[in-house]
Amino acid sequence: MLPSSSLRAAFAAAALVALGAAPAAAEEGAGPVLTMGTLPAIDGARLGSTFDVPAVFANVGDASLQRVYVTFAASRGLEFTDVPANCLVTEGSSLNTPLSCVFEQEVRPGKVYALPRPLTVKVGGNALYDTASVMVSTYDAGAPDGNDPRTPGTAPAVTLTERPDLEPADPGPSDHPAYDSAEVKVTADNTADFRVTGAHLKGRVGDTVPLTVKFTDAGPAWVRRDDFVERSVTKVRVRIPAGTTVTRTPGFCHRVSAGVYECGTSESWVLENFGETYSFKLRIDKAVPGAKGSVALEDEPRPFDPDKGNDTAAITLTVPGSGGPSGGSGPSDPGGSQTSGGSSDSTAGDAPTTGTSDTPAGGELAATGSDAALPLTGAAAAAIALGTAAVVVTRRRRTA
The missing domain is CATH 2.60.40 (Immunoglobulin-like)
Incomplete structure (x- = not known):
């Protein structure tokens, strides 16, 4: 300079x-x-x-x-x-x-x-x-x-x-x-560290459980798109464990294929230490041994983010009779587990995905910014x- x-x-x-x-x-x-x-x-x-x-x-x-x-x-x-x-x-x-x-x-x-x-x-x-x-x-x-x-x-x-x-x-x-x-x-x-947080879920067949995953800009910089285009500052891909059906989809998210959802952000910028929370509702249809889920940032260049190790996190689901919890691809969740009574994510495989789109009032970013x-x-x-x-x-x- x-x-x-x-x-x-x-x-x-x-x-x-x-x-x-x-x-x-x-x-x-x-x-x-x-x-x-x-x-x-x-x-x-x-x-x-x-x-x-x-x-x-x-x-x-x-x-x-x-x-x-x-x-x-x-x-x-x-x-x-x-x-x-x-x-x-x-x-x-x-x-x-x-x-x-x-x-x-x-x-x-x-x-x-x-x-x-x-x-x-x-x-x-x-x-x-x-x-x-x-x-x-x-x-x-x-x-x-x-x-x-x-x-x-x-x-x-x-x-x-x-x-x-x-x-x-x-x-x-x-x-x-x-x-x-x-x-x-x-x-x-x-630099700015974009990261995602997965979830650890528990429930029985027939239960409807919440699944909450997060995207966070851990800073130190806030990020506005350098192309100044009014679109999501990043996108998050959520893959749902097999044997479940999504009954509610959060705002900024849409289904792209069976068991896979793409989520955007409420603004074209994100403040440091804030981000988005995506809350799904899942119905557990059956116990599937080895069912896997994950949450991951989209695969696009982020020259400001040198830490790629937290770009993917696991979604695990424990269902009695399934042989124990199963994990998603990627590193284990760096923080925040949800294990009480059942947590959730959306359907996997070809299970039907009926559900309403629920648009919360802005999520973390909108509530603070x-x-x-x-x-x-x-x-x-x-x-x-x-x-x-x-x-x-x-x-x-x-x-x-």
């Missing part, structure tokens, strides 16, 4: 080159039109290191503004340091931290403005695939939707500085003249959303 001084220089150069070049030529009667440049990505960021996010923008319209807002946002693995006193930090979200700075000063057409110093971002111990963003707008994009508290920064207040040495490039017509934004995608040098919805609305949410997708803050222009 580049040292902090080199990163600061690279960021500043990128922000200024994107804005400077040719004189602005806004459409007549366009009013104020705000625009920003782009910022480079950071790969291999060291935990505990810092980088700067500059705020450089231009008004390429034909009218002045008397007030503008500059809003920064950092996802869960990043945090801002030295926040100015005229910036408000919105608290309460487990996924991102937005802070909004208001500037009661004239922003003239055809001029470039910048903060006297960029905001510094620290890479936390739980960082992996994270994003920082900056947005300029005519409205408070960081305002919370609900009652989340907002706290002013403690560093000295700052004002916008006009940059007469820079001339904004002509961006053409804007799809969103009231705001523009830029993002920094950060890939940290960190459902409050992570962004406190941003309208165009701000479209520009700075750090929830189910990445921060979408690239500049978009209409084509002729």
Whole structure:
């Protein structure tokens, strides 16, 4: 990774080159039109290191503004340091931290403005695939939707500085003249241990027993899909012991073949030390000697997860008359056995799998992270959303 001084220089150069070049030529009667440049990505960021996010923008319209807002946002693995006193930090979200700075000063057409110093971002111990963003707008994009508290920064207040040495490039017509934004995608040098937990079940023929298996991100990093696609952060394959029939299937799970179920996650991210719990109901139809079951993570590349030894766990079932417990393939369950009265999993072989789909209220992840919805609305949410997708803050222009 580049040292902090080199990163600061690279960021500043990128922000200024994107804005400077040719004189602005806004459409007549366009009013104020705000625009920003782009910022480079950071790969291999060291935990505990810092980088700067500059705020450089231009008004390429034909009218002045008397007030503008500059809003920064950092996802869960990043945090801002030295926040100015005229910036408000919105608290309460487990996924991102937005802070909004208001500037009661004239922003003239055809001029470039910048903060006297960029905001510094620290890479936390739980960082992996994270994003920082900056947005300029005519409205408070960081305002919370609900009652989340907002706290002013403690560093000295700052004002916008006009940059007469820079001339904004002509961006053409804007799809969103009231705001523009830029993002920094950060890939940290960190790991996250995805693991599964199996179960030890007991019951008699005719019993209906619960089977609970788990997927957990044991950290240290939280994980959001690095492709920022809204789909499960991983998938879990559950293989049911023979001689049983599934009578209830949990939410996020579906049958893919006889005795085999595929389970997803409630979100496209998972917080460190959280995950999903999958609770089936099984009816024991007959005692099958040597019946096996297992739970396993899907076979896809996870470069952040060096420990593959806990990607598979056993599901064992003890039924009187079957000759004792039988185990699934893979290492023994690293923790959490369920043995009282019968536990369960779904059917094996070609046994019928009748049952209802039961969608619990979010499972472990949703129960602890459902409050992570962004406190941003309208165009701000479209520009700075750090929830189910990445921060979408690239500049978009209409084509002729």
